[in-house]
Amino acid sequence: MASQPPTMLEFDDIQHIVLTRVPAITGRYEFLSFGEPSRGRRWLAGIIEKIESAQAAAARMEAQNRWVSVAFTWTGLRALGLNEASLASFPEEFRQGMPARWQVLGDTGANHPDHWIEGISGPELHAIAILFARNATERQRSTQEHQAYLARTPGVKILSSLDIDAIPPFDYARDHFGYRDRLSQLEIEGTGIEPTPGSGPPIKAGEFILGYPDEDGPPVGLPQPDILSRNGTYMAYRRLQEHVGAFREFLRTHGDTPEEQEWVAAKLMGRWRSGAPLALAPDKDDPGLAADPQRNNNFTYAKSDPYGYATPLGSHIRRMNPRDTAVNMQRRRMIRRGATYGPPLAEDAPEDGVDRGVAAFVLCASLVRQFEFAQNVWINDPNFHELGNDRDPIIGAQDGTFDMTIPKRPVRRKIRGLPAFTTVRSGAYFFLPGIGALRYLATLSESGR
Amino acid sequence: MSPDDLSGSTRRAFLGSATAATALTLASSAGAEQTPTMVHGPDPTKLAQLKTNPAAEPPSAPKPGDWTKPSAMAIPKEGYFQLEQGRYGPIFPRTPANYGFTIIAKIKPGREATVREYGGTIEKAVREQPDVLAPLRLHYLRWVIFDVGSGPHFMYQGIFDTDFDKYLEDAVALFVKTGINTVFVNLEGWPDDWKTNVPAVIKFFRDHQRPSFLEYGEYPYVSADEVKKALRVKGALSAMLDQMQ
Numbered sequence: 001m002a003s004q005p006p007t008m009l010e011f012d013d014i015q016h017i018v019l020t021r022v023p024a025i026t027g028r029y030e031f032l033s034f035g036e037p038s039r040g041r042r043w044l045a046g047i048i049e050k051i052e053s054a055q056a057a058a059a060r061m062e063a064q065n066r067w068v069s070v071a072f073t074w075t076g077l078r079a080l081g082l083n084e085a086s087l088a089s090f091p092e093e094f095r096q097g098m099p100a101r102w103q104v105l106g107d108t109g110a111n112h113p114d115h116w117i118e119g120i121s122g123p124e125l126h127a128i129a130i131l132f133a134r135n136a137t138e139r140q141r142s143t144q145e146h147q148a149y150l151a152r153t154p155g156v157k158i159l160s161s162l163d164i165d166a167i168p169p170f171d172y173a174r175d176h177f178g179y180r181d182r183l184s185q186l187e188i189e190g191t192g193i194e195p196t197p198g199s200g201p202p203i204k205a206g207e208f209i210l211g212y213p214d215e216d217g218p219p220v221g222l223p224q225p226d227i228l229s230r231n232g233t234y235m236a237y238r239r240l241q242e243h244v245g246a247f248r249e250f251l252r253t254h255g256d257t258p259e260e261q262e263w264v265a266a267k268l269m270g271r272w273r274s275g276a277p278l279a280l281a282p283d284k285d286d287p288g289l290a291a292d293p294q295r296n297n298n299f300t301y302a303k304s305d306p307y308g309y310a311t312p313l314g315s316h317i318r319r320m321n322p323r324d325t326a327v328n329m330q331r332r333r334m335i336r337r338g339a340t341y342g343p344p345l346a347e348d349a350p351e352d353g354v355d356r357g358v359a360a361f362v363l364c365a366s367l368v369r370q371f372e373f374a375q376n377v378w379i380n381d382p383n384f385h386e387l388g389n390d391r392d393p394i395i396g397a398q399d400g401t402f403d404m405t406i407p408k409r410p411v412r413r414k415i416r417g418l419p420a421f422t423t424v425r426s427g428a429y430f431f432l433p434g435i436g437a438l439r440y441l442a443t444l445s446e447s448g449r
Numbered sequence: 450m451s452p453d454d455l456s457g458s459t460r461r462a463f464l465g466s467a468t469a470a471t472a473l474t475l476a477s478s479a480g481a482e483q484t485p486t487m488v489h490g491p492d493p494t495k496l497a498q499l500k501t502n503p504a505a506e507p508p509s510a511p512k513p514g515d516w517t518k519p520s521a522m523a524i525p526k527e528g529y530f531q532l533e534q535g536r537y538g539p540i541f542p543r544t545p546a547n548y549g550f551t552i553i554a555k556i557k558p559g560r561e562a563t564v565r566e567y568g569g570t571i572e573k574a575v576r577e578q579p580d581v582l583a584p585l586r587l588h589y590l591r592w593v594i595f596d597v598g599s600g601p602h603f604m605y606q607g608i609f610d611t612d613f614d615k616y617l618e619d620a621v622a623l624f625v626k627t628g629i630n631t632v633f634v635n636l637e638g639w640p641d642d643w644k645t646n647v648p649a650v651i652k653f654f655r656d657h658q659r660p661s662f663l664e665y666g667e668y669p670y671v672s673a674d675e676v677k678k679a680l681r682v683k684g685a686l687s688a689m690l691d692q693m694q
């Protein structure tokens with residue numbers, strides 16, 4: 001019998017990563033594999049106290065220097081000893097895992113799971129421990145502490161790890177291409193988080209957190225038992241290498257002057273690299289607008305720019321959030337977390353072949369309806385917005401056969417045969433349980449309860 | 450970067466005609482090696498084969514072809530040439546008659562008249578809000594009731610400009626909003642919990658989809674959007690000529 005959905009969000013049970021952006025400029029992801037179920041549970045039992053809820057993180061934001069989150073793959077839940085009936089209650093796409101969904105996600109060619117690194121494409125990947133740290137010293141301390149803890153919990157091993165580092169200067173978040181990041185946010189009902197103008201209508205919490213009403217009504221089809229799914233969410237991990245040399249070369253090829261190169265970069269993204277949206281600054285960059293959260297996300301497309309003369313229909317931000325030019329938007333939104341990894345490439349340096357990019361998480365209540373839809377349609381459907389032969393210019397599956405259409409009077413500009421600026425290097429589907437569900441998993445009996 | 454599109458899209462035209470040829474070749478050669486058996490749901494074994502066999506990667510999505518050349522496409526029994534996994538099942542290919550589906554289901558005993566009345570419901574909905582069905586990106590809809598001796602069946606045939614799998618949730622949301630969904634309540638196999646169980650509704654459509662084995666386009670691969678654009682240009686040109694009298 002299902003219990004009644006709570007009326008208030010249980011901030012003391014929701015892992016902080018779902019609702020909180022912490023002041024971290026560094027961190028580390030560790031991908032784990034358990035041996036015997038009892039060993040995985042023992043590791044988990046000892047780590048739970050390190051995992052902060054949204055409430056705890058908010059209360060101790062200034063005092064805290066590191067923040068830990070833990071999530072599991074489907075095979076990881078089995079490796080903890082969860083019974084088959086519970087395992088079967090998880091949705092199909094999560095059970096299959098990200099590598100098996102490569103066609104849906106558009107992970108073709110160089111992006112195919114056969115080429116993925118980190119050694120996490122197989123069923124032996126059971127969990128991820130995410131560390132966000134205030135500085136590199138804190139990361140080192142936390143990493144050593146986890147190493148020492150692992151030495152006391154034999155059978156649990158690290159398959160691989162990835163250090164993440166924000167790109168200096170740390171005045172605002174940016175990616176390796178130089179684009180300002182984290183400008184768009186969501187308003188989730190009941191969180192009390194003040195949205196910036198242009199965030200769109202409030203969205204029901206059940207679109208992101210299991211156990212609450214979603215845009216369609218009361219929650220249905222949740223993984224069982226209820227204690228396991230309550231306050232949990234699904235999390236898609238994507239590690240995208242950014243080919244900075246290729247990106248800069250592209251700008252030089254398609255722009256004769258630095259100004260024209262910035263214009264091309266802006267048209268690909270839908271924002272100037274400063275973060276100023278083309279919707280509000282169509283002709284030239286406006287750093288003041290970019291830095292003003294009251295204005296930098298406050299725009300729509302349907303009436304002001306239906307043909308994409310300012311913000312191209314196929315630009316990255318117009319695909320990932322079509323705002324008022326798509327139906328059913330409230331059921332397609334996602335929470336994004338994550339960071340950059342790898343050393344920045346100096347502005348005047350040639351491509352050095354070093355792996356650098358973005359290692360991000362997408363959090364949502366339904367991977368197939370939210371994350372996979374975005375990958376399948378918004379990012380990789382060549383006919384999105386009737387474009388015909390375009391994919392997302394930044395993160396689409398580009399192989400040199402797709403175009404970038406830039407609406408322009410009197411005649412549009414079309415860049416043929418866009419190169420790939422990013423490559424998927426690895427990825428996985430995780431279930432990020434609530435704190436109570438972590439305790440439930442840590443205390444499963446040998447019979448799987 | 451050079452301004453273009455006045456010179457025409459030669460590459461696209463080339464790829465369009467090549468796609469049809471490739472598809473037909475695949476139908477005769479790949480069919481034997483890799484008979485697709487999956488109709489209603491993902492087959493882990495098949496996915497695993499595809500995953501480990503890069504050669505099995507499907508051809509890229511069909512490109513718009515030369516609309517001046519009528520084109521026909523014979524389609525294998527499975528409804529596709531090579532298994533390409535969509536979010537909810539195999540992707541059915543774009544044909545010279547664009548995308549589409551044909552849903553056939555048996556009407557519950559005594560409900561034929563109720564189903565028939567829904568014709569008027571939809572007519573009224575579109576009259577009151579002409580763009581109500583726009584999210585479905587339709588060319589045409591045909592609703593038919595027929596009885597070949599085993600009782601009345603309902604056929605819902607649509608031709609549209611996006612593959613069946615991509616916007617399924619949007620379509621279901623629209624069906625709920627316009628009341629189209631309630632016509633399905635009169636069909637056998639429709640899930641009782643359809644109001645809250647979108648995956649079950651999607652499964653119903655998947656289970657009752659009958660793929661074509663031949664599709665033809667007199668002006669192949671042309672989208673409704675392109676047709677409307679051409680007619681708008683024609684109208685504008687006509688107005689311009691009027692002004693020059």
